[in-house]
Amino acid sequence: MAGFSFFGEGLPEIDLAELKGKLIVLEGTDGVGRSTHISLLKQWLENHGHAVLDTGMTRSALAGKRLKQAKEGHTLGGITMSLFYATDFADRLENEIIPALRAGFIVLTDRYIYSLMARAIVRGADPEWLREVYGFALKPDAIFYLRLNTDDLVTRVLQSAGSFDYWESGMDLHMGEDMYDSFVHYQRWLLSEFDKMVDIYGFEIVDASGPVEEVFPELRDRVMRIVDATAIESRPVGSAG
Amino acid sequence: MPGGMKMYGKHRLPGRLFIVEGIDGSGKSTQLMLLQKWLVSEGYVTSFSEWNSSPLVRDVTKRGKKKQMLTPMTFSLIHATDFADRIEHGIIPPLKAGAVVLADRYIYTAFARDVVRGVSSKWVRDLYAFAVKPTVAFYFRTPLDVAMKRILGGRDAIKYYEAGMDIGLSEDIEESFRLFQSRIIDEYEKMVDEFGLVAIDATRSIEEQQTEVRKIVSEALTGTKKSKVRRWLDLASLAKGSRK
Numbered sequence: 154m155a156g157f158s159f160f161g162e163g164l165p166e167i168d169l170a171e172l173k174g175k176l177i178v179l180e181g182t183d184g185v186g187r188s189t190h191i192s193l194l195k196q197w198l199e200n201h202g203h204a205v206l207d208t209g210m211t212r213s214a215l216a217g218k219r220l221k222q223a224k225e226g227h228t229l230g231g232i233t234m235s236l237f238y239a240t241d242f243a244d245r246l247e248n249e250i251i252p253a254l255r256a257g258f259i260v261l262t263d264r265y266i267y268s269l270m271a272r273a274i275v276r277g278a279d280p281e282w283l284r285e286v287y288g289f290a291l292k293p294d295a296i297f298y299l300r301l302n303t304d305d306l307v308t309r310v311l312q313s314a315g316s317f318d319y320w321e322s323g324m325d326l327h328m329g330e331d332m333y334d335s336f337v338h339y340q341r342w343l344l345s346e347f348d349k350m351v352d353i354y355g356f357e358i359v360d361a362s363g364p365v366e367e368v369f370p371e372l373r374d375r376v377m378r379i380v381d382a383t384a385i386e387s388r389p390v391g392s393a394g
Numbered sequence: 395m396p397g398g399m400k401m402y403g404k405h406r407l408p409g410r411l412f413i414v415e416g417i418d419g420s421g422k423s424t425q426l427m428l429l430q431k432w433l434v435s436e437g438y439v440t441s442f443s444e445w446n447s448s449p450l451v452r453d454v455t456k457r458g459k460k461k462q463m464l465t466p467m468t469f470s471l472i473h474a475t476d477f478a479d480r481i482e483h484g485i486i487p488p489l490k491a492g493a494v495v496l497a498d499r500y501i502y503t504a505f506a507r508d509v510v511r512g513v514s515s516k517w518v519r520d521l522y523a524f525a526v527k528p529t530v531a532f533y534f535r536t537p538l539d540v541a542m543k544r545i546l547g548g549r550d551a552i553k554y555y556e557a558g559m560d561i562g563l564s565e566d567i568e569e570s571f572r573l574f575q576s577r578i579i580d581e582y583e584k585m586v587d588e589f590g591l592v593a594i595d596a597t598r599s600i601e602e603q604q605t606e607v608r609k610i611v612s613e614a615l616t617g618t619k620k621s622k623v624r625r626w627l628d629l630a631s632l633a634k635g636s637r638k
Contacts, residue, residue, distance in 0.1 A: 161517070162514035162516055162517035163514075164465075164467050165466050165467070165511070165512030165513055165514075166466075166512060214463065215454060215457075215458050215463055215464070215468060215472075216454045216472070219450055219451075219453055219454045229450065229479060229482075230478065230479065230482030230483065231399075231482075232399065232478040232481070232482060232524050233448070233451070233475055233478040233479040233482055235478075236471060236474050236475040236478050237451070237475045239471050239475075240454075240468055240471035240472045240474075240475050243465075243467045243468050243471050244463075244465075244468050247465050247467060247468065248463075277399055278399055279399040279401070282399065282401075282520070282523055282524070285517065285520035285521070285523075286520065286521055288517055288520075289467055289517070
């Protein structure tokens with residue numbers, strides 16, 4: 154069994170050999186259905202007797218609340234914002250993800266360092282610098298990249314705009330058409346940053362253009378392979394055959 | 395970050411950046427205050443920046459410290475976040491305007507503390523790669539006993555994180571403080587060569603130290619803008635009709 158490792162210079166005082174669970178990441182731009190798939194996967198895994206922790210970005214006990222305020226206020230600069238996200242992520246990694254892995258949970262995370270890096274790069278942060286900063290992150294067992302091509306993405310964005318993202322982003326203050334252009338442009342840019350990471354970080358691409366009923370079984374089968382590996386490893390020696 | 399992210403030593407800004415470093419009780423803040431008085435009296439436009447000064451980030455840091463929920467990694471990152479806000483809002487803009495920026499503690503504080511807490515020395519140096527390289531970085535070199543006397547004499551109780559209580563050096567806070575600060579001194583000493591810190595013997599009198607600091611600073615100030623605004627004293631003498 155390969156076990157866990159850090160991307161770079163890791164966290165102090167963490168014994169990686171103690172981490173027994175699996176870390177599974179769902180990545181992708183807005184509107185690809187990540188949270189729907191996470192909740193379906195969770196149900197399915199729990200039905201099969203696995204303990205699951207599902208977690209997402211900007212929810213840490215330490216910085217989550219202030220980070221949300223910072224986003225709304227637009228008062229912090231690009232480097233500051235990138236590091237605020239990194240702090241928030243480190244808090245969740247150390248206080249949620251690692252304890253759950255230690256306890257043998259399957260951790261499903263809605264976004265991981267890749268989204269944080271993509272957003273920071275789009276705002277001007279240096280990609281090499283970000284890689285060093287996020288060197289303390291654990292390498293996941295699998296990264297499923299729910300991918301939509303640009304046209305499908307734009308359609309989904311159009312569908313969802315006017316509700317959550319539209320108002321949350323405070324874009325209602327601007328002219329509708331300019332807002333759209335800017336939003337679509339931003340999503341396209343993020344998409345291209347994600348695409349660059351596919352080979353660097355070993356993303357497994359899942360075509361997210363179909364309906365949930367078609368995408369989920371494919372995702373589930375891939376997750377099953379990782380989880381089954383755990384089940385076989387945890388059997389007592391000699392009982393496997 | 396329009397124009398991309400500039401790295402340590404790569405910024406080209408017309409102002410000057412002087413920073414002070416040293417353990418608690420080294421007298422660095424006093425020296426910086428005296429330096430600022432002098433610069434203002436000489437007509438320089440000065441700007442002051444200190445550790446933990448970003449309001450939004452400070453809130454998180456405070457809460458994290460109060461509830462003792464910081465690990466070495468989050469301690470390091472939250473301070474880097476605060477520092478990034480100082481850089482982006484409090485240091486780069488005045489340097490662009492040609493001002494003299496004075497900073498009480500800088501990246502070297504983080505390098506010392508975080509490494510003592512077990513964080514990788516390479517990682518923390520990479521983390522702060524966005525910092526502006528100071529014109530001069532003063533290090534107020536103080537034996538631990540001298541600093542301890544100054545601290546225990548005058549201030550409130552030693553704080554949990556300041557004493558490094560989070561890394562379990564000793565149950566006794568004063569003993570923990572002593573052990574922690576002596577390791578911080580070791581880290582500072584390593585950085586003197588690595589970053590070209592200008593060491594000032596902080597056991598000498600305040601006046602002697604300030605004379606040396608002013609001499610070094612004045613050599614680094616050639617070509618720096620001075621304020622065109624007259625000080626009130628000049629205006630007062632004008633009002634009296636003095637031609638001096």
